[in-house]
Amino acid sequence: MRNYSAVVVTFICLISFSFSAFSQSPPKYIKGGQYFDVDTQQMVSNEGILVRGGRFYEIGDRPVPKNEGDYEVITLEDDEYILAGIVDVHAHFRMDAFGSEKENEIDEFKYNSLVYLANGVTSAFANGVYYPHMELAAKRLINSGKWAGPRIWASGPYFGSARPDWKDYSKEEIYEQVDHWVSLGVDGFKTKGGDPETVKHLVNRAHYHGLTVAGHLGSGYKGTTNAITAIDAGIDRVEHILGGFVLEPDQYAYPVWNKVDTTSADFKKTVHYYLDHNVYFDATINAPVYFTTLKEGFNYWKNEKGMFTPYVRNLLPPREEQKGSDLMDGLYKAMLRSTKAFYDAGGGDLITLGTDAPTHGYYLAGFGAHREMHAMVMAGIPERAVLKIASQNGANALGKGSLLGSIETGKLADLYVVKGNPLEDITNTRNVKLVMKSGEIYHPNKLLEQVKGNIGPESELEVEDWFKYPELMEEAGG
Template sequence: MALSLILGVFVSSTVAAAQDLVVQGGWLFDAITDEVTRNPGIMISGGRILEMGPANSDFGGAEIQILSLGEDEYVLPGIIDLHAHYNVNLLGEGRSDEVEINTLVYLANGVTTTFPAGEYNPERLLRAREEIDAGVRPGPRIIPSGPYFGRSRPGWEPMTGEQIHTEVADWVRRGVRGFKAKGADPQTVRALVEAAHRHGVTVTGHLDSGFRETTNAADAIRMGIDRVEHILGGVALDPTQPAYPVWVKVDTASAAFRETVRMFLDHGVRFNATITAPVYFTELEEGFDYWVDEREFFTPYVQQLVAEREPRQRNALMSELYWAMRRTTKAFYDAGGGDLITLGTDNPSRGEFLPGFSAHRELHAFVLAGIPEAAALRIATINGARAIGMGDILGTIEPGKLADLFVVRGNPLEEITNTRNVQHVIRGGELHDPSGLLQRARGRIGPTGPDDHAGW
């Protein structure tokens, strides 16, 4: 079964009905072209974009909503985060998926589709997706990724190929629409890719160099993996050493780097860059300011714990990795890989930052790396949709697509950080007030006191 078919059936069967809506005025970046144009009018019905142009008298009825935009407001496709962690590690005792408040924060930031890229509590994510799609509560689309395959899964024990095929089939039956390998040996990756593709879903991988039975991206690409996280890796790495200490010194002009890039291009393998991910483990870089104080979304108890921590220290490897990821992502873009790059935040929160906001930091990082603003927006939208087989229904603003979009104040092609100024969010044709969503989220993430640590 083709990936687009299985995902198309999955999405269309769960879109909740929404009131007819017209978005008029302002400006439009549709992610089809690299330009901003006058918004001709967006007519939305049944959760989809029905038509572009002025609303006619035959459209809608007495219950129609009209959203009139100002001269300094811009409509963009909803952001698609393909490394959208819901898990948090607030007590330093391990990660747990938090799906009640993170969903509000993602949506309030214009992130309308999330792929968690590995889950610690997969049943929790499946329930959240069902509730959101049924209209019980607001949130982004959740494309479930199921448990990790590899040593990053708590209690992981090596599995046979037959066991992997059986488990994948079960998770797909329950609603998982993609998988992630992390800390997996080549045998596990090969079986996971074969099993996932049999069911028409994708596999991404947090890979390594081949050191100590890890899997190198070059081998994973030959196996048919769909997407690679964090670094391109490949033949530019030394299989006798861990990946990151080598990658921070990689020469983008070297034959090994060029060969690795060529493998991605030739096989159409996507690259989820997660440029900002290392910064959460070292000193802060440009873009890590608070335009909204994210610490306020945690309980007062968690805020106190965070305030009492030792000051953030520089981690040399993580700082060097951030800069290496910036320059190698730009080199991949310059080599023709622009359509293969996707956006992922990879922020398992420790109480300082939240991944919904971090989507804007990742957009900023692309531009800081030298990628044009329009290309960065396409990376965050249509590239992500295509990477998960949903490019025919998500990622651009055009008739027939699901009505997932958001409105910002200020032209993002002139200043990419204008995407932070979210004024309105539309998910499946339903209009949301981002300030209201954030108000509902404040002070609610994490335990309330020392007697409330269970589950966190």
């Protein structure tokens, strides 16, 4: 059974913060190709981008360094395109035990982080974790330069019944917990299975610290919180389904939502509630497909299965033998049409990208950002809008819009370069040639080569040690 306090609590004490791992990276000069301007939502010919101090120093108007030899020069081809780093606001590093009981799921950060970064995800909000101390350890290992990975915005434990040891907490206890996790370095919070009182107190205290709250909500049935109630409480972001007035308070949410009529008065009223209160919607359209036999957009363009150990691969039957799910099939279709309707109603600036893809051995969450962008285009959202959703919208939703989300002077130099114009074919975002995070360059193939064959235990004898996280403890200095 999961235990937050026994072994993992020591991680905070074990991690030392030596920044000697960082070497002073030379300034970068990127010339050639085109870059995506999130304001105009168009590709712009790249006359030159200077990167200094990990930020975009100068863009356009032919910025040419006085001495090009002082810069690391990156020359792009005409068919290469620069996109702002992806901001995944619903990233999971979770992996299950490949067929064992649910409580054996773990949050695997070392290799998942490499996969995220290799796919151009430069910021990831780890949206609810089972082992929050490990999440913070991984964040610090990445920030110290000992590990490579996206910039992790930590969420701490779930607030609600999704936390294994959750109980009914008082207002004072919730405030105390929020204060505690903020002091340890959490960047935001997630409620899942929280009742209205929990949501209200969580939002109040998170906002006191200037942090945002995301919510996996319900219909109001059996102690869940409806989106309308959560919005009234001040929640910042709602996940999966808009919910609201469409749902019935005496029924579970998904079966009702799966039949949603986007032309109905209740749906339109719900949409305008979001717009009127400036609440973000994290659609996670592709998430149900992981639990179905649907194949839309779920082709492989890299050998994802090859990232797992042979032992893990041999445990898995062909995905075609996975049982179908009418509930998940219906949810996927409802997400497609409701997200498009939300966009058409004026919600384009409030939609965010979230992968919500725990790893079950067939796919890896880091590749999910490209599947989610593809799903949005399949829903009918224009490619130009999807590129903005994947970057600037997510940054805004996390309260980091002035720091991240676009190729703009003064912002952190987060980007990835792809071959082929994604405005013509969104699946071109999958052709990642180079990634930059805070001015540091990473080569996707080299990152994935480190992952190849390493995810999961090597044999049945190593399963128990796999769940004890020996690699993370070693890297953390324990």
